[in-house]
Amino acid sequence: MTRSAEDVQGLQGTTLHGTPVVPGVGYGRAIRPGVRPALRVDQPEVPEADRPDQLEKFRLAATTVAQRLRERAANASGAAAEVLSANAAMATDRAWLRSAEKSIKAGAEAGIGAATATDWFAGMLEKAGGLMAERVTDLRDIRDRVIAEIAGLPEPGIPMPDEPSILLADDLAPADTAGLDPTLILGLATSLGGPTSHTAIIARQLGIPCVVAVGELDDVPAGTAVLIDGTTGEIVVAPNEAAATERAQQSRADAARIAGWAGPGATLDGRPVDILANVQDGAGARAARATAAEGVGLFRTELCFLDRATEPTVAEQADIYAEVLDAFAAKKVVVRTLDAGSDKPLKFANHAAEANPALGVRGIRIAERDSGILDRQLDAIAAAAARSGAEPWVMAPMISTAAEAASFAAKVRERGLKPGVMIEVPAAALLADQVLAHVEFLSIGTNDLAQYTMAADRMSADLAALTDPWQPAVVKLVAMAATAGAAVGKPVGVCGEAAADPLLACVLVGLGITSLSCAAAAVAAVGAKLASVTFDDCVAAAAAVLATADPLAARAAAGEILNGS
Ligand code: PEP
Numbered sequence: 001m002t003r004s005a006e007d008v009q010g011l012q013g014t015t016l017h018g019t020p021v022v023p024g025v026g027y028g029r030a031i032r033p034g035v036r037p038a039l040r041v042d043q044p045e046v047p048e049a050d051r052p053d054q055l056e057k058f059r060l061a062a063t064t065v066a067q068r069l070r071e072r073a074a075n076a077s078g079a080a081a082e083v084l085s086a087n088a089a090m091a092t093d094r095a096w097l098r099s100a101e102k103s104i105k106a107g108a109e110a111g112i113g114a115a116t117a118t119d120w121f122a123g124m125l126e127k128a129g130g131l132m133a134e135r136v137t138d139l140r141d142i143r144d145r146v147i148a149e150i151a152g153l154p155e156p157g158i159p160m161p162d163e164p165s166i167l168l169a170d171d172l173a174p175a176d177t178a179g180l181d182p183t184l185i186l187g188l189a190t191s192l193g194g195p196t197s198h199t200a201i202i203a204r205q206l207g208i209p210c211v212v213a214v215g216e217l218d219d220v221p222a223g224t225a226v227l228i229d230g231t232t233g234e235i236v237v238a239p240n241e242a243a244a245t246e247r248a249q250q251s252r253a254d255a256a257r258i259a260g261w262a263g264p265g266a267t268l269d270g271r272p273v274d275i276l277a278n279v280q281d282g283a284g285a286r287a288a289r290a291t292a293a294e295g296v297g298l299f300r301t302e303l304c305f306l307d308r309a310t311e312p313t314v315a316e317q318a319d320i321y322a323e324v325l326d327a328f329a330a331k332k333v334v335v336r337t338l339d340a341g342s343d344k345p346l347k348f349a350n351h352a353a354e355a356n357p358a359l360g361v362r363g364i365r366i367a368e369r370d371s372g373i374l375d376r377q378l379d380a381i382a383a384a385a386a387r388s389g390a391e392p393w394v395m396a397p398m399i400s401t402a403a404e405a406a407s408f409a410a411k412v413r414e415r416g417l418k419p420g421v422m423i424e425v426p427a428a429a430l431l432a433d434q435v436l437a438h439v440e441f442l443s444i445g446t447n448d449l450a451q452y453t454m455a456a457d458r459m460s461a462d463l464a465a466l467t468d469p470w471q472p473a474v475v476k477l478v479a480m481a482a483t484a485g486a487a488v489g490k491p492v493g494v495c496g497e498a499a500a501d502p503l504l505a506c507v508l509v510g511l512g513i514t515s516l517s518c519a520a521a522a523v524a525a526v527g528a529k530l531a532s533v534t535f536d537d538c539v540a541a542a543a544a545v546l547a548t549a550d551p552l553a554a555r556a557a558a559g560e561i562l563n564g565s
């Protein structure tokens with residue numbers, strides 16, 4: 001049961017938690033969607049003489065609702081416009097209209113006719129399952145709008161607020177979400193829904209901070225001041241006004257700074273750091289090209305072949321690799337040879353069953369058993385490079401020893417390419433100087449480095465605190481590799497998830513890391529953060545992190561220096 005505005009006193013400063021979906025902070029008064037019309041189902045049969053009138057009412061209401069949705073579609077863009085147009089089409093669907101009209105002609109009141117047709121239609125969609133079943137919410141939304149129109153009630157859904165507000169709801173009909181105006185809705189929280197729901201997709205497109213699946217959200221009445229943090233998933237009820245206003249302003253300033261960052265990567269005082277993108281195919285590379293990424297720091301080639309039962313030919317591989325090289329012509333592109341195994345098994349490369357695949361024959365270890373797959377892939381990379389006129393850097397995953405690095409480097413050099421290796425195994429980080437003697441560069445995979453350093457499966461949600469890339473033990477190994485690179489003037493990058501965390505990225509730079517490669521979506525946030533701090537601050541933050549013993553303390557220590565808090 002929703003509380004009245006007077007009851008909110010007891011919720012003062014309370015923090016509710018949900019699943020964060022769209023980052024950013026919004027602060028304002030809460031509004032809630034209008035109540036859906038209740039339908040009296042026990043109405044007597046309409047006398048024959050009045051039925052044409054009911055029929056007319058229904059037709060007029062359906063037409064009006066469809067027209068309003070079309071008008072809103074015309075004022076929207078992208079996914080929002082598509083959702084609204086699709087819903088307008090639903091309100092004029094001939095089968096649905098005919099079914100409602102049939103009920104009305106048989107004596108049902110206009111609203112009951114709409115409801116009966118909707119139940120019938122929804123049943124069919126549900127039976128069809130999948131995407132069709134997902135349209136049931138849209139259909140019920142149309143029904144409610146038509147019923148309200150017939151009854152002469154205001155259209156259900158989101159009220160037009162007279163000041164910028166925070167929208168709270170159980171869940172939103174797609175038509176409601178699609179019509180949101182980001183200048184009036186500063187944040188959105190729902191008690192239901194998931195990160196891939198319609199609500200989440202459209203909130204993401206509109207850039208409205210959003211949290212879904214929030215417990216106890218029903219207890220927060222309209223009119224209450226609310227702060228929503230789409231990064232942490234927190235909803236603070238009736239927070240301290242001055243602090244909340246400042247947080248929201250800071251968030252808007254951050255968003256503007258990130259949106260305006262166009263590269264190239266450098267600290268505030270001009271120390272250059274390559275900001276690169278992780279990609280998995282040509283399409284991903286072309287999408288990354290639209291960001292300020294200066295190149296590709298990790299091309300995960302194995303992801304191109306997850307569905308293949310047999311090894312792709314050299315020519316086939318060359319075509320795929322050339323797509324990525326062409327997308328970043330004349331830019332740095334680091335191609336990783338197949339990292340098959342564990343969470344990315346390839347049918348043509350891996351053992352069918354290993355008791356412990358993360359510690360098994362994966363990555364470069366496959367070449368020990370059968371060097372043919374690696375040789376053919378390197379031939380394909382060389383062919384793609386020759387065709388594109390590119391000079392890709394080529395690196396091997398899962399290197400554990402200097403000997404593995406030496407043997408890989410020889411094969412790469414034979415083909416006129418530039419060899420490097422990934423540092424993902426603690427042994428390779430500990431002997432980074434010995435490994436580096438054989439190759440031209442290192443790239444640190446912090447995802448696997450954390451997994452192997454902490455002896456914690458990176459796929460396990462239960463062990464997420466252990467595989468946190470802020471674990472000081474992991475940072476210490478990164479520092480060893482960076483120091484080894486600096487000593488001989490060879491580049492050492494990071495291409496694991498650590499590089500996608502703007503604060504941690506600055507710490508990595510302070511350790512001596514020369515390039516950061518992350519998902520294209522994270523490039524601007526990382527670049528903008530780095531551009532806001534000096535290299536000396538990065539060095540100080542790195543030293544502070546190395547003096548801590550747990551990830552929370554590490555984050556706090558870095559935040560104090562780099563966030564000025
Ligand atoms: C890593 O382990 O950090 C890495 C970048 O490689 P992947 O995530 O593909 O294993």
Ligand code: MG
Nearest residue numbers: 424445447448
């Ligand atoms: Mg890895």
